[in-house]
Amino acid sequence: MGTGKTGACLVCGKETSTLCSKCAKAGHDLFFCSPEHQKLVWAEHRRVCGRRLALDPWPCMAEFLDQVAKVPAYYTAQHIHDFTAGHNHPFDLFTAQPALADFRCVEIRRKCRSRNLHDVLGKTDVFQVIPEFWLHFCPATPVGVAWYAGMQHRVDILFSLLHRHAQEDPNVPLAYCRNAYKQVEEYLLSPASNVGPCASLMINTFRRLIDPDTMVLHIKIL
Ligand SMILES: [Zn+2]
Numbered sequence: 312m313g314t315g316k317t318g319a320c321l322v323c324g325k326e327t328s329t330l331c332s333k334c335a336k337a338g339h340d341l342f343f344c345s346p347e348h349q350k351l352v353w354a355e356h357r358r359v360c361g362r363r364l365a366l367d368p369w370p371c372m373a374e375f376l377d378q379v380a381k382v383p384a385y386y387t388a389q390h391i392h393d394f395t396a397g398h399n400h401p402f403d404l405f406t407a408q409p410a411l412a413d414f415r416c417v418e419i420r421r422k423c424r425s426r427n428l429h430d431v432l433g434k435t436d437v438f439q440v441i442p443e444f445w446l447h448f449c450p451a452t453p454v455g456v457a458w459y460a461g462m463q464h465r466v467d468i469l470f471s472l473l474h475r476h477a478q479e480d481p482n483v484p485l486a487y488c489r490n491a492y493k494q495v496e497e498y499l500l501s502p503a504s505n506v507g508p509c510a511s512l513m514i515n516t517f518r519r520l521i522d523p524d525t526m527v528l529h530i531k532i533l
């Protein structure tokens with residue numbers, strides 16, 4: 312879809328004028344140079360594609376907590392997972408709190424015996440790994456700044472690529488992961504992220520959690 316805008320493909324970094332049309336309508340310019348590169352990350356991107364995502368998390372939280380209140384107390388983590396896995400919630404992290412986040416934390420801790428998050432990349436659902444990243448990243452984020460939605464889209468794409476690279480997918484070289492990583496940083500530095508002077512703090516935290524060169528996750532889960 313042509314809009315006159317150009318940007319770097321979120322997968323390979325090639326300058327392009329084609330972007331995800333559903334996301335563009337929702338206010339997010341996510342560039343993909345080709346249908347192939349859009350498809351590479353589609354399994355994850357489809358779960359948030361076209362969503363404006365929560366600029367203000369609280370209305371969504373209220374809605375979610377309202378729904379959770381209707382879940383009978385005897386429901387297990389599996390029930391909660393089934394209940395929330397329909398993706399009719401507008402945003403994965405905020406609406407995931409607290410029940411789904413708890414469930415995912417239990418699940419990831421069960422799978423991650425070494426307690427090193429990097430070890431489960433490629434071995435589990437990307438959307439179980441991402442909440443752990445946010446739990447470590449969020450303390451470095453400014454409160455009340457509408458930064459999250461655009462970064463969430465880009466972080467999802469980065470983790471989608473990291474997942475496939477860890478699975479030794481020949482279509483996902485390390486260079487693509489490094490590019491997606493760079494796109495997150497460039498987004499934080501752009502006016503669109505609206506984080507202003509907090510960008511450097513956020514980028515430093517990001518670099519501490521994921522090595523920009525090796526793409527190794529330095530996230531020790533508790
Ligand atoms: Zn591309």
Ligand SMILES: [Zn+2]
Pocket residue numbers: 331332333334341356359360361
């Ligand atoms: Zn999209």
